[in-house]
Each structure stands twice: as C-alpha cells, then as structure tokens.
Ligand SMILES: Nc1ncnc2c1ncn2[C@@H]1O[C@H](COP(=O)(O)OP(=O)(O)O)[C@@H](O)[C@H]1O
C-alpha cells in the first residue's frame with residue numbers, strides 16, 4: 001500500500017494491529033497475549049458494546065436484535081480505530097459492513113484463519129455466540145464459506161491458527177510486526 005492510501009495521521013496515531021476472523025479464530029485471546037508482549041493496551045469491540053449497553057451480546061441479540069448490535073458494533077469499531085493505540089480485536093462479523101471494511105483501509109490487519117474443525121471445537125456448544133446457536137458446525141461452515149473472502153479482502157497478513165496454541169499465533173504476529 002502506498003503512503004497516500006494510508007489513513008490520515010502518523011503511524012503512532014492508530015492501532016498497532018487489528019485482528020479479524022471468524023468466531024473461534026482466537027482474536028480476543030491472542031489480542032490479550034500480544035498486548036502483554038508489546039506492553040500496550042488491548043481492546044475488543046465486543047467488550048466495548050457490552051460495556052456500553054450493560055448487557056451481554058447474547059442478550060442484546062435477543063432483546064434488541066442483530067441489526068441493533070451491528071449498528072453499535074460499527075460505532076465501536078469507528079471509536080476504537082480513532083482512539084485506540086494498542087492491539088484491537090474485532091467481533092467476527094464486524095467486517096461484513098462495508099463502512100467497517102473501508103475504515104480498516106490503511107491499517108495493519110491480521111486475519112486469524114481457522115478451519116471448520118478447530119473453530120467448531122473451540123467455540124463448543126456455548127450460547128455466548130448467538131449466530132452459532134443450533135447446529136454449531138453447520139452454522140460455522142456457512143459463516144466461514146461466506147466470510148473467508150471478506151476477511152481476506154481486508155487483511156494485510158493472514159495467520160493460520162489450526163493446531164497451534166494462542167502463544168504460537170501471537171509469536172508469529174509479533175514477528176510480522178517487527
Ligand atoms: N489457537 C488456539 N488453540 C486452541 N484454543 C484456542 C486458540 N485460540 C483461542 N482458543 C480458545 O477458543 C475459544 C475462543 O477464543 P476467542 O479468543 O474468544 O476467539 P474469537 O475472539 O476469535 O471468537 C476460547 O475458549 C479460547 O481459549
């Protein structure tokens with residue numbers, strides 16, 4: 001990417017790295033490890049939406065619906081990209097919005113890739129991710145098939161996480177940033 005394609009401001013005025021990828025890719029886990037290693041703060045847009053609304057994402061989907069969540073999520077991404085200077089993990093569906101993909105342009109964006117088997121095993125049968133309720137494996141397959149090209153389109157780097165520990169994934173990202 002050429003300098004004129006970058007967002008306004010100096011490199012130190014934006015997140016060091018933004019993590020994207022499907023549920024179970026390890027974005028939230030790896031963001032915390034990376035920020036510890038780098039000595040910078042970690043931020044997660046799901047946590048921001050939960051703090052803002054005082055509820056869980058699962059409850060928000062039920063009480064206000066997915067579209068309301070997506071609007072709050074888009075605002076959380078905008079705010080974090082403008083304010084946050086550390087490691088930023090996005091919720092898995094944030095990049096589905098065109099405005100969010102556009103806002104990521106010029107940032108260092110790492111797509112944490114994961115295959116169906118590992119992703120389904122990691123998220124298990126828990127109900128904290130409303131989009132995966134029901135048949136987790138089949139919902140995850142639909143989601144991965146639809147979104148993989150979208151994650152690839154916003155990524156400056158792709159890191160495969162299958163069969164790897166979060167520490168190992170964080171190490172690879174550190175080497176990419178060095
Ligand atoms: N590389 C990995 N290997 C095994 N388990 C992982 C890995 N990364 C994350 N996990 C586990 O998978 C679950 C989902 O991780 P999380 O960081 O919440 O993913 P995301 O934010 O991408 O949905 C958590 O229980 C986490 O401990």
Ligand SMILES: O=C(O)C1=C[C@@H](OP(=O)(O)O)[C@@H](O)[C@H](O)C1
Nearest residue numbers: 022023024046091092093129130
């Ligand atoms: O993929 C999605 O659409 C979602 C992913 C979740 O975040 P993680 O990717 O961190 O699990 C959370 O934002 C919400 O349940 C919707």
Ligand SMILES: [Mg+2]
Nearest residue numbers: 027028046091
């Ligand atoms: Mg997460």
